[in-house]
Amino acid sequence: MLIVPETLIASLVTPEDAFHAVEACFSSMARGEAYNFPVVREALGEGRQYGFKSGLDRAAGQLGVKAGGYFPGNAARGLINHQSSVFLFDPETGRPLAMVGGNLLTALRTAAASALAIDRLARPEAEVLGIVGAGHQAGFQLRAAARVRRFRRVLAWNLHPEMLPRLGAVAAELGLPFEAVALPRMREAEVIVTITSSPAASLMAEHVAPGTHLSCMGTDTRGKQEVEPALVAAATVFADEVAQSVSIGEAQHAVAAGMLDASAIVPIGEVLVGRHPGRRSAQEITLFDGTGVGLQDLAVAAVAAARASERGLGIEVGI
Known part of the structure; x- marks a missing residue:
């Protein structure tokens, strides 16, 4: 061995x-x-x-x-x-x-899954990246997202704002203007990555504009939650694996509340092999529930x- x-x-x-x-x-x-x-x-x-x-x-x-x-x-x-x-x-x-x-x-495989979803589901012209969270994984997410889209600026929010300068340093390495913002300003973002370990939703439906793609990467345990169920229900939801999405992923709350049917969740692999078209319109909100699979x-x-x-x-x- x-x-x-x-x-x-x-x-x-x-x-x-x-x-x-x-x-x-x-x-x-x-x-x-x-x-x-x-x-x-x-x-x-x-x-x-x-x-x-x-x-x-x-x-x-x-x-x-x-x-x-x-x-x-x-x-x-x-x-x-x-x-x-x-x-x-x-x-x-x-x-x-x-x-x-x-x-x-x-860290690499989590960021790769998020970037893969951005590559296949975000609008091609997306230029503003929003990041909710500023822990260890956030820098990996920023670098991976920047490899699949030519962003021109980065907006970020974290529950503990004193952690944001470290993420700002990563943006500077990539040559991207960086701004710490309040959550309502996430409406300016065309792609949003959530990467927190929160037990309660921080990103609400009112914080997300039509046409946005979200990669929700932090919820991987029963009880965790990054976005409110109304936002999940309003989006076309994709997942690494549907079974994990509804049991330990971001979709668990919307499904439990009866706001989203598990049958509506699309495995991201279906897009990769050509069995699902992915994004269908410029106004559609797409959401990737990245629970992390073995x-x-x-x-x-x-x-x-x-x-x-x-x-x-x-x-x-x-x-």
């Missing part, structure tokens, strides 16, 4: 690699060649979450599981709050193939393991 530590990931997997890996796994899901196993998620108290996401992609020959979670006290310890590892197995024999550090990979983690971890093996990196151990 090959161990690929977290310290090697940045040299092995690029944002472009993550984009193509996620695109391939969503397409495999749409073709029925890959599926996710039920998510196991447990609350450990004091805001800590731990769980497992796993799946099988027959087309890519990937079987495995990501173990990890959210530990909000880590910042005080000099660690990022999200901690995870990905384990890959031979789908024919069950033999362990690799253990791969999952922290950077999680197959995404396997896809990017497989890239890391293959590159490490090719380059003679990592640690080989006998099992």
Whole structure:
């Protein structure tokens, strides 16, 4: 078995690699060649979450599981709050193939899924990007979004505004004017990414203009919520996986309130393989509910393991 530590990931997997890996796994899901196993998620108290996401992609020959979670006290310890590892197995024999550090990979695959949705669902002429949230993941989201659209400015809001300058520095690296705004000014944005860990909605329907695309990436646990159900119900909703969307994703609240039928949610893979047209009009609000599926983690971890093996990196151990 090959161990690929977290310290090697940045040299092995690029944002472009993550984009193509996620695109391939969503397409495999749409073709029925890959599926996710039920998510196991447990609350450990004091805001800590731990769980497992796993799946099988027959087309890519990937079987495995990501173990990890959210530990909000880590910042005080000099660690990022999200901690995870990905384990890959031979789908024919069950033999362990690799253990791969999952922290950077999680950030890359989350941003890649959001950017993929923006690429396929946002209006081609969109020039103003809005970001709700300014935590560790927000910078990854900004960079990934800027790779698929030529934005001319960035608007951002965060519950704790003192965190926004760090996101502004990322915008400056990209040469994009950056402005911290109140939520009502999100109506100026043509693409909005929400990336918070909020238990209550912050973005309301009145904050979003017709024709906007939203990538809602923060809700991945029962009880989390970034946008109000009325906004979800007013949009055409796409998801990485419908089952997760309605149970632990942003759509859970609108579905529970009877404002959205689960059958109306479109897997993003249906757009990728050409079975759904995606956006149908310039005035349509599109919303991608990115819950994060295990197959995404396997896809990017497989890239890391293959590159490490090719380059003679990592640690080989006998099992």
